Amino acid sequence: MTAVGSTPYGWFDESAREYVVTRPDTPTPWINYIGEGGYGGIVSNTGGGYSFDRDPRNRRVSRYRYNAIPADQPGRYVYLRDQETGAFWSPTWQPVRRPLDAYECRHGAGYTRIAGELDAIAAELLYFVPPAAPCELWRLRLRNAGVRPRRLRSFSYVELSYPDALADQQNLDWAQHIFRTRHEDGTLLACTEFRPDTTFFSSSAEPVGFDADRERFVGRWRDLADPIAVELGEPSNEDSPRGNGIGSLCHELELAPGEEREIVYVLGIAGDADGAARAVAAYREPGAVDAAFAALRADWDAYLARFVVATPDPAFDAMVDGWNPIQCRTTLHWSRFASAYETGLGRGMGTRDSAQDTLGTVHAAPERAHETLTRLWRLQFLDGHAWHQFFPLTGEGSVGHAAERPAWPQWFCDDHLWLVIATCAYLRETGHAAYLEQRVPYEDGVEETIWEHMLRAIEFTRAHRGPHGLPRIGFADWDDTLNLDHGSGRAESVWCAMQLCRALLDLAELAGELGREAEGFRALARETAAAVEEHCWDGAWYARAFDDDGRPVGVAAEERHRINMNPQTWCVIGETAPSERAERALRSMEEHLGTELGIALLDPPYDGGDERVAGTATYPPGAKENGGIFCHANAWAVVAAAKHGWNDAAYDWYRRILPLLRDDSDRYLVEPYVYCQNVCGPTHPQFGMGRNAWLTGTASWTYVAATQWILGIRPTYRGLRIAPALPSAWDGFTARRLFRGVAYEIAVERAGPGNAVSLEVDGVAVAGDVVPLPPPGRDRVSIRATIAS
Ligand code: IFM
Numbered sequence: 001m002t003a004v005g006s007t008p009y010g011w012f013d014e015s016a017r018e019y020v021v022t023r024p025d026t027p028t029p030w031i032n033y034i035g036e037g038g039y040g041g042i043v044s045n046t047g048g049g050y051s052f053d054r055d056p057r058n059r060r061v062s063r064y065r066y067n068a069i070p071a072d073q074p075g076r077y078v079y080l081r082d083q084e085t086g087a088f089w090s091p092t093w094q095p096v097r098r099p100l101d102a103y104e105c106r107h108g109a110g111y112t113r114i115a116g117e118l119d120a121i122a123a124e125l126l127y128f129v130p131p132a133a134p135c136e137l138w139r140l141r142l143r144n145a146g147v148r149p150r151r152l153r154s155f156s157y158v159e160l161s162y163p164d165a166l167a168d169q170q171n172l173d174w175a176q177h178i179f180r181t182r183h184e185d186g187t188l189l190a191c192t193e194f195r196p197d198t199t200f201f202s203s204s205a206e207p208v209g210f211d212a213d214r215e216r217f218v219g220r221w222r223d224l225a226d227p228i229a230v231e232l233g234e235p236s237n238e239d240s241p242r243g244n245g246i247g248s249l250c251h252e253l254e255l256a257p258g259e260e261r262e263i264v265y266v267l268g269i270a271g272d273a274d275g276a277a278r279a280v281a282a283y284r285e286p287g288a289v290d291a292a293f294a295a296l297r298a299d300w301d302a303y304l305a306r307f308v309v310a311t312p313d314p315a316f317d318a319m320v321d322g323w324n325p326i327q328c329r330t331t332l333h334w335s336r337f338a339s340a341y342e343t344g345l346g347r348g349m350g351t352r353d354s355a356q357d358t359l360g361t362v363h364a365a366p367e368r369a370h371e372t373l374t375r376l377w378r379l380q381f382l383d384g385h386a387w388h389q390f391f392p393l394t395g396e397g398s399v400g401h402a403a404e405r406p407a408w409p410q411w412f413c414d415d416h417l418w419l420v421i422a423t424c425a426y427l428r429e430t431g432h433a434a435y436l437e438q439r440v441p442y443e444d445g446v447e448e449t450i451w452e453h454m455l456r457a458i459e460f461t462r463a464h465r466g467p468h469g470l471p472r473i474g475f476a477d478w479d480d481t482l483n484l485d486h487g488s489g490r491a492e493s494v495w496c497a498m499q500l501c502r503a504l505l506d507l508a509e510l511a512g513e514l515g516r517e518a519e520g521f522r523a524l525a526r527e528t529a530a531a532v533e534e535h536c537w538d539g540a541w542y543a544r545a546f547d548d549d550g551r552p553v554g555v556a557a558e559e560r561h562r563i564n565m566n567p568q569t570w571c572v573i574g575e576t577a578p579s580e581r582a583e584r585a586l587r588s589m590e591e592h593l594g595t596e597l598g599i600a601l602l603d604p605p606y607d608g609g610d611e612r613v614a615g616t617a618t619y620p621p622g623a624k625e626n627g628g629i630f631c632h633a634n635a636w637a638v639v640a641a642a643k644h645g646w647n648d649a650a651y652d653w654y655r656r657i658l659p660l661l662r663d664d665s666d667r668y669l670v671e672p673y674v675y676c677q678n679v680c681g682p683t684h685p686q687f688g689m690g691r692n693a694w695l696t697g698t699a700s701w702t703y704v705a706a707t708q709w710i711l712g713i714r715p716t717y718r719g720l721r722i723a724p725a726l727p728s729a730w731d732g733f734t735a736r737r738l739f740r741g742v743a744y745e746i747a748v749e750r751a752g753p754g755n756a757v758s759l760e761v762d763g764v765a766v767a768g769d770v771v772p773l774p775p776p777g778r779d780r781v782s783i784r785a786t787i788a789s
Contacts, residue, residue: 004314005660007672012660013106014314017304017322019673021045021105024093027669029072031340031694032107034136035129037333037368039268041136042340043112043127045105047092048072050161051136053269055393056337056344060165061199061269062158066343070095070223076127076138076267077157079230082119084151088230091116091123095157095224107673109300109326111293120146121255130292131299135200135268135279137289142262144255152253155230156265159214160190160199160245163269166345181212181245183237187280188212189273190245197269200276201247204264204284208252209235214244264289303329306364307707311733315660320706323660327674327699328360332368337392339695347400348391351379352478353697355418360700362429363707363715363737369426370435376419377440377453384460385411385474386419387443397443402475405614407487409474413464413496416457417503423454424506428715431740431773433514454507461500462524466492467550469531471500477545478566479601481615481625488548494536495544495566498574501525505575513717529576537581541588542567544602547612554602560610563592564602565633572640582644589637590649597688598629598657599637600681622684624691629679631657635701642709642725645755650710651727654702664688675699712757713737713746719772722757722785724748732787742774746783754789 005012009030010021021030029044034051041051041062049072050056050064065073073095081088090096092114093103102117111128126139144150162168162179181190187202188210211217211229216236219228229235235250253261266283270276283289309320335353338344355376358369379387379397387397388411399410427433436451448456464472470492476482477493484491504525511518536543536552544554544564554564568589571577577585593600605627606617619626634657641650655661659675662668670676670690677692708714712724713735720739726732732749759766762782766772774781 004318005672007663007665009665010672012318012673014318016106016108018106018108019323019671021107022103024100024103024105027665029340030107030671032112033330033334033694034110034112034127035333036110036131038132039129039134039136040333042338043076044072044340045107045112045114046072046075046094047077047090047114047125048075048094050075051267052165052338052344053134055391057165057346057348058391058393059163059269060161060168060344061163061267063161063168070225073224074157074159076125077224078123078125078138078140079155079157079227080118080121080123080142081153081155081230081233082150083153083233086231086233087119089118091118092125097225109304109322110296117145120144121150121152126293128293128296131295133268133279133292134270134275135266137283137292138265138267139289140263140265141260142253142255143260144257147257149257150255152255153208153233154251154253154263155211155227155235156201156203156247156249157217157224157227158201158247158267160201160247162192163197163199169345176243178242179245180242181240183210183212183239186249187276188245188247188249189276191273196272198271198273198276199245199269200266200280201249202266202280203249203251204262204289205251207249209237209250211235211238211248211250212245213238213240214246216240217246217248300326303364306738307735309707309711309733309735311711312730315655315658316706318660319658320703323673324675324699324703324706325360325364327694328357328703329365331695331697331699332357332361332365332372334695336695339693341692342695348389348398350389350400351376351386351415352388352412352418355415355422356697357700358422359425360703362426363739366426366430366432369422370430370432373419373423373426374438374440377450378443380416380419380442380453380456381444382442382446382456384416384456384458386415386457388412388415399475401480405475405483408483409472409485409489411474412476412480413461413471413474413493414477414499416460417496417499420454420457420503421499421506423450424510427510428717429739431717436514458500458503458507458521458524461496466490466546468492468535468546469527470494470535470546471496473545476615479616479625481613481618482545482553483614484545484547484553484612486548486614490546490550491548492546494532494542494546494554495570497528497532497536498567498570498576501528501574501576502570504528509717529574532571532576533578533581536567541585542571542577553613560604560606561602561613561616562604563588565589565593565599565637566601569633569636569640572644573636586640586644586646586649595629595682595687596656597679598631598634599653600627600683601625601630601633602627603683605681605683620684622681622687624678627683628681629657631675631677631679631698632696632701635698635705638702638705639709642705642712645725647725647755648727650705650725654705654710657698657702659690662690675702711735711748715739716770719770720744721770722746722748722759722783723755723769724757724785724787725755726750726787728753740773742778743780744771744783745780746785748785748787750787752788755787756789758786758788760784
């Protein structure tokens with residue numbers, strides 16, 4: 001049997017929780033993230049990538065050339081040069097790309113370690129950001145694995161960016177005149193005359209020289225594979241008065257056989273040169289780097305320990321205990337802003353995206369969910385809708401790409417509703433009812449409580465309904481590309497009606513707990529569900545939307561886009577459908593859209609543009625929202641199936657998009673350890689190819705689907721619910737979950753078919769499927785759940 005996650009390019013090391021890349025020439029750069037929402041960046045398996053402080057557009061530290069050739073450059077490099085032979089190479093393989101005798105990259109939680117050996121010089125680079133630091137560290141370890149003494153020189157390389165990354169790329173004349181890099185006491189400092197912010201690059205050892213200017217280092221008509229400074233073995237030792245600043249420090253290294261040396265590089269940004277000096281000094285203290293790395297590991301270990309599972313499926317466990325929550329925490333930090341696909345220049349953070357990102361992390365990082373939700377509620381307007389996107393450093397909000405069509409609605413129908421759903425999830429997890437009384441300002445005025453913000457969110461949707469009594473779609477709903485309202489104010493989203501019902505039922509439950517009026521929410525949910533039943537059932541599935549003319553989209557009578565998966569799953573999630581219709585809708589979805597690699601979003605795709613739906617039809621058939629396999633939406637299918645009691649379907653659909661099962665890397669192309677946003681669908685010539693890995697709502701929703709729906713461990717206001725929808729092949733599982741400060745040890749055993757659960761809590765039988773909150777002072781609870789109909 002092949003190990004979980006094995007591909008021609010690597011394998012998953014379960015004991016270390018690391019993905020081990022064994023060849024540098026992966027089909028695409030396989031990346032990782034360092035940093036935690038403050039200073040951070042991306043790093044690929046060959047050292048490619050870039051860094052920024054909080055905001056990749058407004059406070060960029062280093063550069064990266066997207067979609068360029070050579071690919072995946074520049075990055076955080078160290079060249080090694082044999083001073084006797086003049087031979088030079090990169091232990092990360094790039095940018096020299098000289099074949100190495102040994103290569104291995106280990107991506108772990110918050111760090112990447114790349115080892116490369118050539119000609120008996122073993123090098124290892126460890127990249128990470130110490131918790132809460134304004135900088136990153138690259139720890140280079142070199143060992144002479146041979147039998148003769150060696151004389152080497154090392155040259156680091158990182159290309160510095162003017163902090164305003166847009167200006168750095170677009171306003172070249174200006175940016176290159178103002179940004180200067182100088183050397184002072186072993187540290188390179190880059191800044192302008194008019195702003196004190198200073199990018200710095202330094203090392204733990206006295207350099208023998210430096211380069212501050214890209215053109216001097218690389219030389220004319222050369223590139224990063226053969227820079228003149230490295231070829232000659234001589235740094236220029238000249239400041240960069242203008243142009244392209246770099247961080248290149250040269251060190252002389254004499255290594256006896258078996259001898260090891262360590263150099264730690266520090267790259268970061270500070271408010272001024274003094275701040276830079278302080279950051280550099282902090283990591284020159286003996287033991288500081290090891291302590292920082294240990295603190296990083298401890299922080300991640302504590303986060304991951306909040307939920308640990310052991311099931312009969314090793315791939316499921318590897319994902320749920322490791323890379324899935326790691327990815328969830330990353331999406332919470334960076335939303336959809338900076339990845340190998342998102343340049344960090346344009347879109348900023350998404351309101352709906354960040355709200356959903358809290359769902360997969362709230363159990364393990366409730367403070368961070370609280371902070372994120374509060375920040376998102378500030379993006380809401382008094383009328384109840386919210387900005388679609390925002391920039392984390394400046395707080396500036398935007399309508400996203402709706403701005404390209406100013407005559408069309410400048411709001412999305414779902415953003416504010418996600419905030420309601422995510423806030424209720426936060427409250428169920430934490431029991432922090434006082435949050436509802438926290439006062440938060442609106443984007444356009446006064447301050448009100450979170451509860452009032454929630455009411456305004458519902459009111460916006462209630463007040464913006466179309467001819468069928470369904471929510472108007474605005475510029476789009478969750479599907480950014482479904483742009484049906486071209487100014488009429490009539491187009492409606494069936495999916496959003498279902499999302500509204502979910503939000504209303506969540507609010508009704510919350511109101512009930514608080515002793516507040518809940519009937520109004522229930523009544524609106526009933527009215528909305530009735531409108532869906534009356535107007536949207538198409539005989540075997542639900543319609544997706546109505547256009548400006550009231551014509552349905554996603555119905556059998558259409559030539560294109562006859563069926564769309566989202567209403568078929570959300571009729572269950574939003575509890576709008578009677579059971580037989582829900583069942584029929586799910587069956588239709590599998591029948592018309594199911595593939596072995598996931599469920600396609602719609603079928604048949606548009607072919608050749610269609611102004612009626614605008615965005616969707618700009619994609620070729622089978623790509624992204626036009627009939628691609630949208631992994632995020634597939635997670636909803638898992639939730640819906642489990643909620644509906646289709647245990648085996650839930651598990652089957654879960655596994656179809658599980659990246660650790662994709663061993664066909666030359667087809668899939670993207671990282672096998674994290675979810676990608678979309679996989680080309682069956683109508684696409686590259687069916688099965690993954691795109692847009694890492695920053696996707698798939699992370700949070702697959703985590704919710706696996707832990708809360710397949711395993712069935714769901715927080716409620718009154719305790720932890722244990723209601724698994726186990727695949728028939730499983731005889732049980734065990735889990736450890738922290739909930740409101742109490743450790744729950746859970747053992748689930750299947751004694752017969754069905755999903756009915758009997759519970760024993762600390763040896764005592766308890767009625768129902770909710771484990772009541774223990775009395776104060778208890779920090780451990782043991783649960784035995786037996787399943788049989
Ligand atoms: O829902 C969106 C998300 O906000 C950004 N990526 C695409 C999704 C579907 O359109």
